[in-house]
Amino acid sequence: MLDKNHRKWKELATGKLALATDNFGLQMFLTRSISRFSKPQPPGELEKTAEEIHGFFVKYERLLAREIAIISK
Numbered sequence: 001m002l003d004k005n006h007r008k009w010k011e012l013a014t015g016k017l018a019l020a021t022d023n024f025g026l027q028m029f030l031t032r033s034i035s036r037f038s039k040p041q042p043p044g045e046l047e048k049t050a051e052e053i054h055g056f057f058v059k060y061e062r063l064l065a066r067e068i069a070i071i072s073k
Contacts, residue, residue, distance in 0.1 A: 001057065001068055008071055009050035013037060021067050029056055 002008055011017035015034040021027060033049050057064055057071075 001061065002054075002072055004051055004054040009054050010046055012053050012071070013046060013049040017071075019067060019070065023064060023067065025060070026056070026064060026067065029053070
């Protein structure tokens, strides 16, 4: 899995990296993150959100193996 500081976690948080998934929980989590960044956020918020997304992937690594493989390319 990618390091928690990898740029792709920030790209997922802002919607710059689109990830097609059938996992409803992940879809909801990413939609919430992306909508948060549709307006300006305080400094550090992007890093915090990227870390939350990474944590979600770590927690559900077995369920999200396909998505992790896509992101890791």
